[in-house]
Amino acid sequence: MPEARASRVLSELRRRIVMNELTPGAVLTELGLAADLACGQSSVREALLRLEGEGLVLRAGRQGTTITDLDVESASEMLDLRRRIELRGARRALRRVSAGDLAGLLAIQERMEAAAADSDAWAVLERDMDLHLALFRVSGLHAMGPILARCMLHSHRFRLWAPWHRRSLIETARRHRPILAALQAGDAAGLARELGAHLDTIVERDAAA
């Protein structure tokens, strides 16, 4: 039964941070978490190492690990970056997408909608990131996937922190359908339009009514 310990610890901590259950400045200790999560120091350590790579925690040597500050300006830059990366990726993906790719994407889409039906906000978010990453992976720019992942993570963290971005989970999940439809239809202009609109409305940066 012991398997993927570190992986589950990682998911759990990531969830707590992105959902703002752990707030910036909070101090974590490896042994403390190990006790909480019923595993050894090693597993926690590995998870924290990865979280540091994702920019969610800051490991300060022997003085413990703290949750990183929510950096609004960086979040905004990352959203811009994300937009650029995904749009360029989508253009390439259109020329390379296979039937198998599409099936995989649609499967993720369905799981996302199922999670939305369960009102499981975190699961929806994970599937959302899965979907965007899987779409990007079709572009073949493999080395850039993790950068995109990081941008997404921070965008979402900011979105969930800002109290004014609330949308029903079902709506959130459904918003991806037109993107996949355009991809399936091989409609470059439509794909760019739908994906661009989608990214533009992740965070409403201006309080424009």
Add this chain to the structure above:
Amino acid sequence: MPEARASRVLSELRRRIVMNELTPGAVLTELGLAADLACGQSSVREALLRLEGEGLVLRAGRQGTTITDLDVESASEMLDLRRRIELRGARRALRRVSAGDLAGLLAIQERMEAAAADSDAWAVLERDMDLHLALFRVSGLHAMGPILARCMLHSHRFRLWAPWHRRSLIETARRHRPILAALQAGDAAGLARELGAHLDTIVERDAAA
């Protein structure tokens, strides 16, 4: 005397990969590296975890760790991304730079030139990345630093892999002076021009004579 074990292992492995001593597809084992580098499995493990975060290795569960492929298209995208990130960062840095920042930047510059005088290519490269990162840090966009670092790492890996990009180390090191000079002078146009030109010539993508 034991300290910074993992850190030294990390640097060493990073050097071997970026300098293309370890070529794509090569398989590494944690215990094998531990023996080679005279340390325990934990230190190697931590280093590999970080290298995976940097996109230089791919950890395939219990099947070992392999060096990632050199992805030319991603490298090109990353160079674009880097250009954008650094130029935007520099614009902000100009408004925030302090005397202390400048002193620190100049110190790095001097160390880079010293390394160039020693013909230590890897040290020059490390100082180069230090310098660009330190400059970017002045912008205050802290959460984006690691993304920039990753882009730089891959740009350099590609540059060193492509046999036609050779420049004297001294010249490489000196090329940063006009950038710092423009920063010191508070010259926005000059900074953008010098930094842009610098980034444009890291890799000559076209074989334009």
Add this chain to the structure above:
DNA sequence: CCTGTCATCGATATCGATAAGCCATCGAGG
């Protein structure tokens, strides 16, 4: 009162051993 030194304490960093997973290979049965 202020300052510099040192003991203590809480945390990480590292190690070595063990459990467990994955692959290849070999062997038996159809």
Add this chain to the structure above:
DNA sequence: CCTCGATGGCTTATCGATATCGATGACAGG
């Protein structure tokens, strides 16, 4: 001959114990 299942070997994953570091606070001397 082909296929399927067991087995051995190599690797990571996890644990528990220990070395070591850095901060903190007590304390003595100025």
